[in-house]
Amino acid sequence: MHNLRNMRQFYQNYLIRNAVRTVLSWTHYSTLLRVENAQARDWYLQEAINQSWSARVLERQISPLYYERLLASQNKALVEQLEEQAGV
Secondary structure, eight states: OHHHHHHHHHHHHOOSGGGSOTTSOHHHHHHHTTOOOHHHHHHHHHHHHHTTOOHHHHHHHHTTTHHHHHHHOSOHHHHHHHHHHTTO
């Protein structure tokens, strides 16, 4: 039942077939669907593709609200550097 709910949510968020990227797995997408903010979800999607993040790395980036911290930070380069040092 939970998986069916995820598939329905996936369909609602990615109506356009071309919006689905084949470089990401279902695990990536099910992780992204938990991000309520559409702009943040799109940012994480693009970063996962651009940085070749595994599903596990994507989860680690979403958990500490990396996107939100970048938006709030005056020094985005410092936040990115700290994330790299954290092992991502």
